[in-house]
Amino acid sequence: MMDHSPHALYEYQPSFILGFHGCDRETGERILNGAEMHLKPSEKDYDWLGHGIYFWEGNVSRAWEWACDGQAAGRIRTPFVIGAIIDLRHCLDLFDREAIRQVSKAYETTKATFERDGIPLPANIGATPDKARRILDCTVMNMLHRVRANIDQPAYDSIRGPFLEGEPIYAGAGFRSHTHIQICVREISCIKGYFRPLAA
Numbered sequence: 001m002m003d004h005s006p007h008a009l010y011e012y013q014p015s016f017i018l019g020f021h022g023c024d025r026e027t028g029e030r031i032l033n034g035a036e037m038h039l040k041p042s043e044k045d046y047d048w049l050g051h052g053i054y055f056w057e058g059n060v061s062r063a064w065e066w067a068c069d070g071q072a073a074g075r076i077r078t079p080f081v082i083g084a085i086i087d088l089r090h091c092l093d094l095f096d097r098e099a100i101r102q103v104s105k106a107y108e109t110t111k112a113t114f115e116r117d118g119i120p121l122p123a124n125i126g127a128t129p130d131k132a133r134r135i136l137d138c139t140v141m142n143m144l145h146r147v148r149a150n151i152d153q154p155a156y157d158s159i160r161g162p163f164l165e166g167e168p169i170y171a172g173a174g175f176r177s178h179t180h181i182q183i184c185v186r187e188i189s190c191i192k193g194y195f196r197p198l199a200a
Helices: 024-034 060-073 097-116 135-150
Strands: 016-024 052-057 079-087 090-093 158-165 180-185 191-195
Touching: 016 024, 016 060, 016 135, 024 191, 052 060, 060 079, 079 090, 097 135, 180 191
Parallel strands: 090 158
Antiparallel strands: 016 052, 016 079, 052 180, 079 191, 158 180
């Protein structure tokens, strides 16, 4: 059953964006020299927007910072950033009220499913208010995609989400030090090409 409601018309994004992905230099160079075609999707249970390939929208410095943090944690040998030209196509855009409604509805489905099966609902956990291990959010997002598939709704190719993260940048500020827009690409053909950022 296809969704012909008016809001669905505006889920299709009209233009390309630039995304930046922090990784190990070896991984980035293999993509850039053609040894591998694409980055691999993440399937961690705490991915903020569910499973997919992650990018910082228009934010090379945050991608670099993430890669450096990964080096400090022992996950990355040599920090590196690779850029991508992305066509978001059919996008679950969490700046949009209807998209938020869909995620809220997916939470109710997730909660009912876990209660029916007698399984405790997962939680977002972490030492900071940002709760960086977002196991609940990941579960809800993945549920949303499963439900759409089960009722023959068109799949989302990408997800775009705003995140207020970090400390206020001054006393009483509404701005946070690590605020960013995160992109999760679910359909790999959305990635039209990769490039070496000038600032990386």
